[in-house]
Amino acid sequence: MCGIAGAILLPKSRSREQNTEIQHRITQLLYYMEARGSDGTGLAVVSRDGTVSRYRAPGVSGGYASYDPNYTKVLRGIGYNTSIVIGHTRASTVGNNKDVEDFHPFTCGPIVGCHNGVFTGCDYVTKAHGLNLRGVCDSEVLFALLADKSAGKPVIGEDDIYDSLNELGGMYTVAFTDTRMPNRIFLGVGDNPLAVSYNERLGCLFWASTEDALVLTAHLFSRLYGDYNPEVTWKMGEYTCYVVDSQNIQGKSVLMLTLTEGKDGKKKTKPKDFESLFGVRTFKLPYRYGMWWAGGDEWGDYLTARYGSDYLTGRFAAEDADDGEPVVRTRRATSTTSMLPASSHINRDFHDANVEGLRQSGHRRKKGARG
DSSP: OOEEEEEEEOSOOOOHHHHHHHHHHHHHHHHHHGGGOOSEEEEEEEETTSOEEEEEEETOOGGGGGGSHHHHHHHTTOSTTEEEEEEEEEOOSSSOSSOGGGSSSEEETTEEEEEEEEESOHHHHHHHHTOOOSSOOHHHHHHHHHHHHTTTSSSOOHHHHHHHHHHHOEEEEEEEEETTSTTEEEEEESSSOOEEEEETTTTEEEEESOHHHHHHHHHHHHHHHTOOOOOEEEEOOTTEEEEEEHHHHTTOOSOOOEEEEOTTSOEEEEOOOHHHHTTOEEEEOOOOTTOTTOOHHHHHHHHHHHHOTTGGGSOOOOBOTTTOOBOOOOOOOEEEEOOOOSSOSSOHHHHHHHHHHHHHTTOOOOTTOOO
16 A cells, blocks of 8 residues: 655746745655655656656655655755646555665656555566566556557557556556656556545645545645635545646636535535646446456466456456356545544644644744634
8 A cells, every 4th residue: 555645836926935835845745655665755746848857765755754855855846837746655466675776756758657455467577578677666567658659649548548557457556647747647446446526725635545645734734824815625526537737727616616405405615626626537447356356378368268368468457256247336526515524543633743743844834823
C-alpha cells in the first residue's frame, strides 16, 4: 500500500504567498500519506512546456522530505509555469527499497507517473514487449508499457491505457501525465481509493489517496490563512479513468452549490458533479481483482489459456472464475462538502500540532485568522 498525492494548476497569475501555500499543501499531503508508505518519498513537478524536475529519496518518509534541500529545490519550482505536481510515498512490495530507480514518480519517455498497488504480470509483459527498465519495481513496467504503446503518437490514447492495465493485471490506482500534453492528468482509479478537492482561490485541484488527507489539509490551511471558503471534495469511482485538463477548469466555480431536499425534509447543499463541473472525460478501466496472485511466466500462460494467443493485442474483460460471466464493477463517484470528519485515522492532536509547527516555521497568518 502506497500513498499518492498531487495537484493540477490552472494557468493563472498567483501571488508569491499563494505559490508558497500550494508548495506547503503538497508537503502536508505527503505528510499524511506517510501512513500509507514510509519507505521513501518522490515528487515530480511538470511545467507547461513539458519539462520535468524530479525528487526521489529512499528512506525519507512523507513530509520529512522537506528537511532535504534537494526536495526543497524541486518543490520551490512550483509556480506560474507549473502544470502538474505528482507526489508519492512508497511502501515497498516488489523492488529494492534502497535503489532510487525503484522509487516513484517514474519517467519513461514522455510518461511521468506514480502507482499505488501491485502488478503481477510484469515479467511476461516485459519480455513480450522488450521493455527496457532502469529498476526492478513492478510499477515501472506500467509506465514503460504506456510509453511503448504510445510511441509515434501525438499523445497517449485511451486504448493504450486500458490495454496496458489489462495486460499487467493486479491491483492499482495510478496518476500520470504525458509531457506531449502537459496540461492533462490521468487519474486511473482501480482497487485502491482516490479523492480530489478544489480550491478556487488558489485555482488548484488537489488529489490524494484518502479524503481525510485532503479535508484535514484544507482545514489546516484555512486556520492558518483565515480563509473559510469551503473546499469541495469528491470520492472517485472504481475502475474509472478521469482525464482532467487544466484548460477546462478555468473560470469554474464550485462555490455555487445546489440546494436539495433530504429525506427528512431539510434543505441541504450538494456540490455539482465533478465530471460536468470541470469538463472531465472518463472511461472504464479493466477489473482484474482476484487474479493478481498469478505472476511471472505463469501469468502469461494463464492469460493465454483463458483468452487465446492474441491476448496481448486485444481488449478483454475479466471473467468470474465460477460462472464465466463478465464482471462489471463500477461505482458512481460520490460528492461531499469538505468538512472535518467526525472520525478519522489521522490524530487530531497531531493535526493541531502541525498548525502550530507551520506557524513557527515561517507561515504568516492573515489578520483576523482564527485557530
